[in-house]
Amino acid sequence: MSERIVVDPVTRIEGHLRLEVRLDGGQVAEAWSSATMWRGLETILEGRDPRDAWLFAQRICGVCTTVHALASVRAVEDALGLVPPPNARTLRDLIAAAQAVHDHVVHFYHLHALDWVDVTAALKADPGATARLAQSLSAHPRSTKAVFAGVRDRFAAFVRSGRLGPFTGGYWGHPAYRLPPEADLLALSHYLDALDFQRDYARVHALLGGKNPHPQTYLVGGMAVPIDPASQAAINDDTLQEVRGLLLKGRDFVRQVYLPDLFAIAAAYPEWGRIGRGLGTYLAFGDYSAAPPRTGRPPAGGLFPGGLVRDGDLSRAEPFDPARIAEYVTHSWFAYDKGDAEPLAPWSGETRPAYTGPAPPYEHLDVERKYSWLKSPRYGDLAVEVGPLARIAVGYAAGDGGVRSATDAALTRLHAGRDVLFSTLGRMLARGLETGLLADHALDLLDRLTSAVAAGDLRVHDGSRWDPATWPASARGVGFHEAPRGGLSHWVVIENRRIARYQAVVPSTWNAGPRDAAGRPGAYEAALAGTPVADPRRPLEILRTVHSFDPCMACAAHVLDADGRPVVEVRVQ
């Protein structure tokens, strides 16, 4: 018996995602992932001053805020042949690392935990037993009976009010929830702690970027936040100290709260190490390198190496080649000039929005035809997964020492083999592992900045190409970044000092995109296939797998060249 279900809205994500799913024999047989919102940002960018682009592009996403600003300034600098001074590059990486730590903590507690934690069951927990459990997991100072009793009583009062607010209508009592009540109470308590943590940790961005969300100190050519130990109006020793304090708190929270909770959940749900494998082929661009950028490609030798891992084969990582990226629109609400059968590379990409979906209100999308505002990016015609798991898999295959030791230690702790990485659980683990690496790396970056300042290097900006009069008549560039949700690239063509063409190929497009011309599914669609669903009216398991990607849809839905002008074919490298 086959049955069609729809999950829309998929909640606890950024943006608007709809899943249509065909169930067969108690599991997902086929899934279709649809982004149901489109803004046309790249069209809006056309004709603007390229130095402004990052401010617009940053608003692609307010959750992974900053990542598009970074990719954007990198793209324009690549086009103009600018290399920002080392301090500016360090500041950018520091802001990015803090963003990733922040984002992953919020994802774990506020967007994903409720798929594993039955908060209503927390009311049955014994605070003393919860404290003992917490103390067995880590040395977090707030793991006391009094704290857990306080949370339980506060939550009990909340439930007694009969108005559950954001907890209304959760799949509470679903048989797939399997944590003991102590663990539920522990997680609920840390859900609340993490709200405070993320609010405080965002101050790193306020100190270095003026505000969060949407920090405002990027510049083409560097950063707009001056450094001067002798000034109160610049990054000085006080600022560096304050940032250090926040980064240390962040590292402690990750080590003492996030990772122990992650391992506790992973240990309780071992079967999810065999569910949600999906494509099994992973792409990372690589990032967090102290080296200057190379024309048309990411800098070499970063915290995360770039590369491709095929079919879960961790013995080998192929080098990343930007020229192999191309996008299909066969099942997307766009039309290509020469028909929708062939993909186009980002440089020669074209998009005319062409909504052919049903008129709202509608019940179902026509998944045989076009069904999403996302394109389908492919790498060398392969459907690939990007994100934390891709970074960990590529780093592991490339023999990166930091990635390998963190991964091996985690798998040993869970008594699991490397196969477990390629799953719903593996995605959660990989996210946790890289959070640990990035929380440490942020402190290294701060050390690097501090020593440079101590050595008298105050430069934050290369102004040699600030004046558009110094620019060539036409130029093109690409900027890469390993954003929290995966490899991100912005591609810009500049003509007569204005943006002639702009395109963002973003992580959630790689992962959430629809099928391509050959009918090959995207990463969400592939990962959902085979996911068990015990109760079709309460498809908790579907949320577990799709949330393991940390969907971010505003980020994913984009377009360029809405007027569908003829486009010059341009090759990278």
Place this chain on the structure above:
Amino acid sequence: MSRSVATPAGRDAGDEAPSPDLMTRLLAAGVDRRAFLRYCAALTATLAMPPRFAPRVAEALTAVDRPALVWLEFQDCAGDTESFLRARDPSVAQLVLDLLSVDYHETIMAAAGTQAEAARDATLARGGHLVVVEGSVPLGAGGGYCTVGGRSAEQILKAAAAKAAAVVNVGTCSAYGGLPAADPNPTQAVPVEEVISGVPVLNLPGCPVNADNLTATLAHYLTFGALPPADDLGRPLFAYGERIHDNCPRRGHFDAGEFALEWGDEGHRKGWCLYRLGCKGPSTFHNCPIQQWNGGTNWPIGAGHGCVGCTEPGFWDDLSPFYDRLPHVTAGGLDATAEQIGLAVAGASAAIFAAHGAGKVVQHRLARRREHAAATQDGDAHE
């Protein structure tokens, strides 16, 4: 557009059990009465009300019975949601658990799909709720540019507003169209007020909204049962009544003619005025310099980058290119000159100058960016 007061929302909990009062809940949460009163005093200050109002705020907040709130996201980036998550006083946990019943918010709610929509529809059917909107509403493609649960943004918004007590637009997108509505507005994105009528609406523009201004607005509503007084652009005066330029700590340098001329130069490092690097503070109304961000940690001008005017309607078009100087300014010197800076930028900002009694408005709309290209090539803006 009526800006009259709204009736208190959600006081009628129907046949549900009454919730324990706020003070009981706060005490259970470990917040003592003294801390609560301190918080109310700070809130009163944010609202630009005299300190004597603090006890009234405290009393009202203690008695209030968690009105229902429905948070809708349309053409947004979730930046305003993230800003909400950074709320300090009251923290988001206090807001969600103690002060409001956030019955629908796609980014944080546990339920998905059918169950999520059921939670929302139950609240909408009761009525008297607050609606918070993030993101613009696209009218193009028959509504196909933004659907949730198969319904268009326009359909959802109209249904949500029908029996609402008030609508609060967070961020410039829902307030004025914002980024999706920037030229050439590919999806025919419009602000919320072009779609609904007959319900009080307040705009909290900003990209994103500052969480302090959102929580103060909610507190005002809970205390007085009404939205705070607003200007002609629907922005509450407590947060948008004053110009950035007039409260800017760099203003002394502006008046003294001390400007940062290049990024990272001595003036930039010393905190001199950013006007010549494109600051739009002289044409922007917001309490940014006073309230600042992330619990008063910093703000863009404080960090070293000019203001981009994100609380002004149409700022993406009217105030860009962002590194060009505001036009018609002889830099340095007198307050009269500074006033002209503000008046020189008209666009949609014009109305606000009138509203603030700034006198005669000089109509000078910045050239559209494509025509503007030629002018900037003269290099004037980047000396």
